[in-house]
Amino acid sequence: MAPSAPASTLITVAPTGAETAKSDAPALPVTLDELVSAAKACEAAGAAMVHVHIRDDDARPTLDLGRLRATVQALRESTSLVVQLSTGGAVTDPLDARLRVLEAEPDSCSLTCGTTNFGDDVFLNPWPFMADLYQRTQAAEIVPEFELFDLGHVASLNRLLDTYGAPYGGQVHCDLVMGVPGGMPGTAAALVAAVATLPAGCSWSATGIGRTSLAVALASLSAGGHLRVGMEDTLTFAKGRPVTGNDELVHRAAELARLAQRPPMTTDEARAMLRVKDRTTPETTGDSR
Ligand code: KMH
Numbered sequence: 001m002a003p004s005a006p007a008s009t010l011i012t013v014a015p016t017g018a019e020t021a022k023s024d025a026p027a028l029p030v031t032l033d034e035l036v037s038a039a040k041a042c043e044a045a046g047a048a049m050v051h052v053h054i055r056d057d058d059a060r061p062t063l064d065l066g067r068l069r070a071t072v073q074a075l076r077e078s079t080s081l082v083v084q085l086s087t088g089g090a091v092t093d094p095l096d097a098r099l100r101v102l103e104a105e106p107d108s109c110s111l112t113c114g115t116t117n118f119g120d121d122v123f124l125n126p127w128p129f130m131a132d133l134y135q136r137t138q139a140a141e142i143v144p145e146f147e148l149f150d151l152g153h154v155a156s157l158n159r160l161l162d163t164y165g166a167p168y169g170g171q172v173h174c175d176l177v178m179g180v181p182g183g184m185p186g187t188a189a190a191l192v193a194a195v196a197t198l199p200a201g202c203s204w205s206a207t208g209i210g211r212t213s214l215a216v217a218l219a220s221l222s223a224g225g226h227l228r229v230g231m232e233d234t235l236t237f238a239k240g241r242p243v244t245g246n247d248e249l250v251h252r253a254a255e256l257a258r259l260a261q262r263p264p265m266t267t268d269e270a271r272a273m274l275r276v277k278d279r280t281t282p283e284t285t286g287d288s289r
């Protein structure tokens, strides 16, 4: 028997990304203040997780560890969203800097399961890097979200699980990233084919890049999946109408989820489903003196 769909929908917002220039999309949150206020608006609209890329003072993508730590702290202080840092960064980021992202101690991080052509560029994720990153998530007690840009990435996901065991917390959570030029297309047919290959018992969301956003969201809901939306993936709300803010994409995703009778998940429900570590309670030392 096919597994039943979850009762509610995890909505992840990816507000910034690494590819779009602020000058091309003025509503893109690139400063810490802009990111925090976008995150608050998105939480109010129904998001439960935020997938974070940050920018430097010139609004260029950066993996600066001090900034990453300050960003995680600010998001925790101002929202109850599950904070997921990107380890994908920008296509120009070196692998060692991408590994060090975990030192900012997010709740979750992205972990892309293979190298992908990415427009005119290459998004590099060789096996040794994936394996190193995965083991570091286990040691740091950070929940990985396995990003799948193509069907072949599922083979590498299974190889990670078979070789190194379950992720921290035990829940395997995947995100289908569809419609990247060079990856799988953002169609219902591709989504159904990909979902059929996912590990049993995993949870999964899907996002469609650009104009594939709505088709992928509708297909995901009907196939029992969760949703990722945001200006990292989509800059046009409708033909000829630029997105005015991340929250309107979340608001639309929440409406779709309610129509599907799988309303948006709360942040507490998301933490329970993903089994993220409780980082709000101070660690005890075991020494009661
Ligand atoms: N910016 C892309 C090259 C991730 O965040 O892990 C990679 C990306 C995936 O956005």
Ligand code: ZN
Pocket (backbone or CB within 6 Å): 014, 017, 051, 053, 086, 088, 089, 110, 232
């Ligand atoms: Zn990303």
